[in-house]
Amino acid sequence: MMTIMATIMGAMVTVVTLVTVSAYCYGCGHEPSRGIQASNASNARPFVAFICNDVFTRISQIWRWSMERAEEIFERINNQGVEAIEVFITDRKSEELFLDFKRSRNNGSDVRLADDDRKNLSKAISGFGNSEGGVIVWGIDGSRDYDGADVARAIVKLENPARFASLIQNAISGCTVPPHTGVRVEPIEMGNGQGVVVVLVPKSNAAPHQSVSEKHYYIRAGSSFVPTPHDVLAGMFGRRPQSHVFHNFILGVPELVGSAMKISFGIAVHNEGPGIASDIFAICRGESLPGDNCEFSIEIPDQKNWTGGWEFERQLSLISAQGYRLPPGATAQPIVVHLSIAPPFSEDLGLFVRVGAGTSRRYDSYLKQDASAVESQYRIFNTMSLTGAFSKTEKHRIAEGVLGLKPPGL
Numbered sequence: 351m352m353t354i355m356a357t358i359m360g361a362m363v364t365v366v367t368l369v370t371v372s373a374y375c376y377g378c379g380h381e382p383s384r385g386i387q388a389s390n391a392s393n394a395r396p397f398v399a400f401i402c403n404d405v406f407t408r409i410s411q412i413w414r415w416s417m418e419r420a421e422e423i424f425e426r427i428n429n430q431g432v433e434a435i436e437v438f439i440t441d442r443k444s445e446e447l448f449l450d451f452k453r454s455r456n457n458g459s460d461v462r463l464a465d466d467d468r469k470n471l472s473k474a475i476s477g478f479g480n481s482e483g484g485v486i487v488w489g490i491d492g493s494r495d496y497d498g499a500d501v502a503r504a505i506v507k508l509e510n511p512a513r514f515a516s517l518i519q520n521a522i523s524g525c526t527v528p529p530h531t532g533v534r535v536e537p538i539e540m541g542n543g544q545g546v547v548v549v550l551v552p553k554s555n556a557a558p559h560q561s562v563s564e565k566h567y568y569i570r571a572g573s574s575f576v577p578t579p580h581d582v583l584a585g586m587f588g589r590r591p592q593s594h595v596f597h598n599f600i601l602g603v604p605e606l607v608g609s610a611m612k613i614s615f616g617i618a619v620h621n622e623g624p625g626i627a628s629d630i631f632a633i634c635r636g637e638s639l640p641g642d643n644c645e646f647s648i649e650i651p652d653q654k655n656w657t658g659g660w661e662f663e664r665q666l667s668l669i670s671a672q673g674y675r676l677p678p679g680a681t682a683q684p685i686v687v688h689l690s691i692a693p694p695f696s697e698d699l700g701l702f703v704r705v706g707a708g709t710s711r712r713y714d715s716y717l718k719q720d721a722s723a724v725e726s727q728y729r730i731f732n733t734m735s736l737t738g739a740f741s742k743t744e745k746h747r748i749a750e751g752v753l754g755l756k757p758p759g760l
């Protein structure tokens with residue numbers, strides 16, 4: 351056991367210092383991946399616990415991927431493309447707290463952003479950023495329905511949506527004070543060089559944001575942007591800087607030991623917000639293993655600063671020790687997961703991760719891969735390991751296929 355742990359911990363140090371050649375860092379799905387720094391491990395003996403497959407067969411509850419509402423809408427539109435836009439029209443989708451429809455003043459035909467479009471963008475970034483976030487769909491005509499609700503009436507396609515998206519992107523930094531740095535813009539082509547543009551404005555850690563065009567601080571109220579009431583605005587200015595804690599996965603180089611493929615990855619907790627994070631928590635749960643010859647283990651490299659325990663024989667819940675804090679821009683790695691897979695494969699692989707902090711929203715990830723995909727990747731890895739004919743990058747790609755991870759930038 352000690353030999354295995356020493357090898358793993360040494361590998362994780364290599365992962366940190368040589369990230370471009372030894373490991374890849376994966377964001378949790380809501381943020382871009384970032385470089386990771388190692389946390390100082392305690393001198394105490396690292397804790398490792400093993401879970402065998404029979405535990406998973408006794409507990410069947412599955413936790414699914416969780417996103418914030420605005421991000422969920424944005425990702426659904428991006429994934430479904432034209433179909434999602436057409437459904438808005440056929441269903442007479444109404445504007446709501448997280449969704450707003452806009453028609454461009456000149457339908458995106460000009461090489462510059464129309465003044466009215468810039469004004470609407472400024473108002474929306476302020477309103478959504480100061481609230482819980484939201485999505486703007488440019489290229490849909492929304493008007494009042496018989497019951498008074500603003501609904502999607504028709505698609506009014508933008509000329510050259512890629513160019514319009516670029517105009518929006520270039521205008522974002524000048525729309526509010528301070529600028530909102532988390533806005534995402536995606537064009538959706540609908541044929542003949544026309545389409546729509548989708549803009550995600552997440553809840554901001556730098557609120558309040560003032561609209562430059564009208565010198566107002568807006569919030570989202572129902573389906574409208576309204577000036578922020580004085581007492582709410584005063585609370586925003588008086589609020590202490592908030593932490594924003596999310597997780598990345600650091601994937602080490604897999605190896606073949608006997609007939610088993612060994613995969614290790616770190617769960618790194620990063621504070622992106624302007625405030626100091628405390629009461630940080632990390633949860634890792636094994637949902638299912640792909641076969642009886644597979645094992646799942648969890649290591650706690652830093653027992654001094656992280657404490658917790660096992661629940662239902664397969665979930666590890668950790669919380670940072672009292673007095674332990676994570677400053678803005680810092681990263682800690684409370685958990686290292688070790689997975690050993692060997693045939694036969696008859697079940698799906700499923701792992702669940704949740705992180706957050708006392709003053710930060712939580713983030714969930716659900717890593718899932720079906721048995722056939724696991725078997726396919728295992729066979730490729732086994733064959734190539736025996737011949738020695740593949741690189742570390744190729745090994746990472748196979749491990750990604752086993753875990754269902756996307757490589758950085760995709």
